[in-house]
Amino acid sequence: MQRTRQSQLLFFSLMTGLTSGFPYLLTSDTLKIWMSLSNISLVYVGLASLINLPYTLRFLWAPVIDSIGSYRKAYGIVSIFLCAFTLFTLSLCQIDKQPLLSALTASFTAFFGASSSVALESQWLLSMTTDERQACIGMNNFGFRLSLIITGALSIVLADWISWKVTYQVMSALMILQGMYFIYCPIALDQQSHQPIQHCMSNLLSLINRLINQKQTLLFIISYKITDGFVLNMLSIFMLKALHISPTNIAIIHKVVGLSMSLCGAFFATWYIKRYQLTHSLKVFALFQSGTIILLACIAYYPPDNLAYVVVIIATETFSNGCLSIAIMSYVLNLINPEYAATEYALYTTLSSLSRYIIGPFTGILITYTSWSQYFVCASLIGLTSVWLLTQAQQADREIGLTNSPD
Structure with a gap:
């Protein structure tokens, strides 16, 4: 039983890292390559660096996530599906003709991605004991770097092989699969009481x-x-x-x-x-x-x-x-x-x-x-x-x- 829990916890750590890092490159480096290949002005490509600002500022709305206690996991799952939806919407944008709309859609993707990462990582932190921490940190980091390979190198190769539109739709589908995992995740999480937002x-x-x-x-x-x-x-x-x-x-x-x-x-x-x-x-x-x-x-x-x-x-x-x-x-x-x-x-x-x-x-x-x-x-x-x-x-x-x- 203990061995089963350890295996489940390590896989949960990997999936948390994978999901937390998954949208990041899709709204930064990979998106910039798509914009550059679509002959978008370098001014817009440079401004695209601001799209991932929610990852830096996510501590500002993190207290809201803390205030809902044990519903953090549900908040994270909803954010994953919203992230998948905005990725799919981004794939439908004509990025060369609608650069501002594309950037706005990508900004929503970044916001939902940053929100899901905070919610899931905080639940991940509460799921492990001190003795389990180092192994879980290693697997979490592995999941994060795996997401960079998938959404970086692999997505660029895929876009070259098929198209950017289909590539982002595939990435959206992968986000949905990650959300499904967290819905049925076997790891028992501590039930925390709600706290006033003021606290x-x-x-x-x-x-x-x-x-x-x-x-x-x-x-x-x-x-x-x-x-x-x-x-x-x-x-x-x-x-x-x-x-x-x-x-x-x-x-x-x-x-x-x-x-x-x-x-x-x-x-x-x-x-x-x-x-x-x-x-x-x-x-x-x-x-x-x-x-x-x-x-x-x-x-x-x-x-x-x-x-x-x-x-x-x-x-x-x-x-x-x-x-x-x-x-x-x-x-x-x-x-x-x-x-x-x-x-x-x-x-x-x-x-x-x-x-x-x-x-x-x-x-x-x-x-x-x-x-x-x-x-x-x-x-x-x-x-x-x-x-x-x-x-x-x-x-x-x-x-x-x-x-x-x-x-």
């Missing part, structure tokens, strides 16, 4: 105030994946401009090698954190990530003739990135109060990805005035600040007597 909003404000007062913890959460802003935003351009790798090889390295090694890193981090202390793991993975970025600086300074060297270094860097993703998620989940799981999960995950959006716009300016090797050395050194901030956050927690901070 949930008050908790959000008090959490923000608490984080402002605990500046070290706030800065650590924001900065831990700051290297993403440097590396992920410019890696393709680096390979294309500095290493002169063909677009086809870049796609293979990114989609096949990159995602595969990122998954390997996620599963390794799951094992490592379970075996060693979380705080120790956070520091080790941050140092490892900074080291792999130095390797990028090395190939920028001495470009190798053999593509295999580049592949190995990119694989190592994406492996370390997978480790970082699991580590910061584990840290964040330890901070969440189950009573307000949706609100706190939405806020913490927004903060943990914030640095990528802050740094991203400035990377092009930085590389314009430096060399690629200097750029990556700078990124590596900045990444090390998270280790110092974690030490400061631990010290501050001990001084004020916090007992619920991660070990």
